[in-house]
Amino acid sequence: MQPTVLVVGSSIFEQWACVLAVAPACRVVNRAIGGTVTTFWAEHLAAVLTEEPPDVVLFYCGSNDLNAEVPDHEIIANVWACRATLQAQVPHARLAYFGIIKAPQKLGKWEQIDSLNAAIGAQLAPGDLYVESNAVFFPEGAPLAQFFIEDGLHLTDDAYLALTDYARPLLAEWIF
Template identity: 30%
Template structure:
């Protein structure tokens, strides 16, 4: 697997892009491209220890670029560990470094559209999400997980059928899991014509504006642990 290659997506450094994929014990695949991101997180934690008993937001660039998390969820300690261009399997691979150590009260997870864009099937993405949750459960069995559905980006409108299928499969699987919530942000991001609403996106038509994050905050707020 390689990191997201779309020109509009956040990309790792040139040296990172040359790193070979790595296969873990549990069949999860990731890429060493994200090693520098992990080191940056560790350095940040050493300089400013993250809050305890926080809500951990993890996933791809839609999480990384959510710079208003603290303001959007006032009174709730939050940690942002999104890394741009990542896929579901990357968060699973690095869970021992950016999930488990924080012992969060809750995890909010967003990833999946980079996966589909790189050629993963809806069935594979749904299985990857299930594997991520299983990985979390191994070390943090009582921590609730919220999965944000794959968003509909105008730049990836050609993937809408796959996104719909992946979301449906993930919703079905998470409905059978204890302490896992599926939050639909896909539907409210569509216009009356059934297409993504451009006003919710930046010029690249992939990453979101403040209005996009306001929509996510409204959809997610009822599920955030107080």
């Protein structure tokens, strides 16, 4: 039976049209919802897990929290609440957290993003995976403009292809 990969989070994942290609040997279910913040997922992830019990969860969230000026400690606590919910409901499932992207819209918050990503990545459970999204979108100290649409936040089709190409081997090695 194919492993189930559940994709949750905000619009960056909701709009990932080629996400099926990131884990081609798996059943991939995208339940991401644009505009969501980490509090939403801390409160609603349990219901999604009941409907779609996964083997692996891919999670991207936190960017909208920054826009709403949610304190860092709350963002981190909400991510850990999601991890605890996953552990409680589907103990064998693992989490891959994709780091918050240092998009042009987030200028002035890039150091905060680095700090948040480091804190979340350092505290992942054994067997979980941190995926450094900024290796794709922010490779040399600045965001690659061609990967962002006019709003400076959301990604182009080429950006999603690059993210897929970057994440596929990481996930393939980790899932199997």
